[in-house]
Amino acid sequence: MYKYIKRIMDIFISIVLLILLAIPLLIIGIAIKIESKGPAIFKQIRTGKDAKEFYLYKFRSMEAANDVHNLEEENKVTKLGKFIRKTSLDELPQIFNILKGDMSLIGPRPWIPEYYENFTEHQKKRVKVRPGITGLAQAVGRNNLSVFEKIDYDIKYIENLSFIMDMKVIFMTIKTIFKREGYEISKFGIDEEIKQLKDNLKKQERKK
Numbered sequence: 001m002y003k004y005i006k007r008i009m010d011i012f013i014s015i016v017l018l019i020l021l022a023i024p025l026l027i028i029g030i031a032i033k034i035e036s037k038g039p040a041i042f043k044q045i046r047t048g049k050d051a052k053e054f055y056l057y058k059f060r061s062m063e064a065a066n067d068v069h070n071l072e073e074e075n076k077v078t079k080l081g082k083f084i085r086k087t088s089l090d091e092l093p094q095i096f097n098i099l100k101g102d103m104s105l106i107g108p109r110p111w112i113p114e115y116y117e118n119f120t121e122h123q124k125k126r127v128k129v130r131p132g133i134t135g136l137a138q139a140v141g142r143n144n145l146s147v148f149e150k151i152d153y154d155i156k157y158i159e160n161l162s163f164i165m166d167m168k169v170i171f172m173t174i175k176t177i178f179k180r181e182g183y184e185i186s187k188f189g190i191d192e193e194i195k196q197l198k199d200n201l202k203k204q205e206r207k208k
Helices: 002-035 079-086 094-100 123-127 136-144 147-159 163-179 187-207
Strands: 041-047 053-059 104-106 132-134
Touching: 002 053, 002 079, 002 094, 002 104, 002 163, 053 094, 094 132, 104 163, 123 147, 132 163, 136 147, 136 163, 147 187
Parallel strands: 104 132
Antiparallel strands: 041 053
16 A cells, blocks of 8 residues: 555656755756766666566756766766766656656665666565665665675665655655765776675575
8 A cells, every 4th residue: 555655656756846945956957067067967777576677767967978888998077077966966857757657766776677687586686666766775884785785774764664764764864964974886886796796696596
């Protein structure tokens, strides 16, 4: 029952947020365009509910020519990009993902498909709900946690999904944002997490 109420709340809150944040969203978008060439919005394919893929929206925080797949060089983050990442303002365009039904305000963070492709059957429980702008793993420790700890916290959230749990995540997230720790993971860190998942999946398959 709460899943249906949660969706209604997501739609209502996201509409209110768009009205309240319309001007800040516009200002950030213009500032990004002024600072560097390229679109203000960055979009990337992520895994959503029931493993359905969708385009996630974020404010662009890197140079338009940056190659996130090139592991031979660091990501070229802009000066404004560093600020909006630290303050999580780069995540605001995901309000549109919520309205579209791709995401929820609260749920496991949507990861690139390579993560899901290397999940064990137990870890695949992580996609039983819509991904969120923030989730229990984000609230507890963001990227200071190992990939396995993140998954465990996300599954714990799903297994205990309730209004009280969502309120808990919101208050914990506010505290985490102000700490400004573990707010980002480099592409090298993402690559390492995927390798760890691959190794773990191979071990699980050998045990069968």
